[in-house]
Amino acid sequence: MADTPMSPGDRKADLAALPPDPHRLPPKGSWFGPDAERHLLDRPKFCPMCAADVELGGGISTEYWAADLRVFMTWCGDCGWFGEITRFDIVTITEEEH
Numbered sequence: 827m828a829d830t831p832m833s834p835g836d837r838k839a840d841l842a843a844l845p846p847d848p849h850r851l852p853p854k855g856s857w858f859g860p861d862a863e864r865h866l867l868d869r870p871k872f873c874p875m876c877a878a879d880v881e882l883g884g885g886i887s888t889e890y891w892a893a894d895l896r897v898f899m900t901w902c903g904d905c906g907w908f909g910e911i912t913r914f915d916i917v918t919i920t921e922e923e924h
């Protein structure tokens with residue numbers, strides 16, 4: 827069976843039948859586009875307390891910035907855990923001599 831290209835009208839009808847995309851990104855080239863993409867890729871997916879899927883349980887993770895820190899204020903809809911998760915690109919720590 828050969829694949830036939832979809833006409834623009836058929837494609838529009840197909841897309842209209844889909845539910846709205848809850849993670850719609852801003853248009854390409856918009857000033858906030860790269861930040862929105864990084865947020866969707868980096869936000870916590872699972873609760874640090876009960877490991878439930880944050881999104882499926884009705885929770886939310888909102889990102890804010892403090893200087894160069896990216897902080898994800900997260901609430902778990904399953905267990906009610908509410909706190910901040912900070913993502914680091916690099917950490918320098920000291921370690922005792924062995």
Ligand SMILES: [Zn+2]
Binds near residue numbers: 875877
């Ligand atoms: Zn939880």
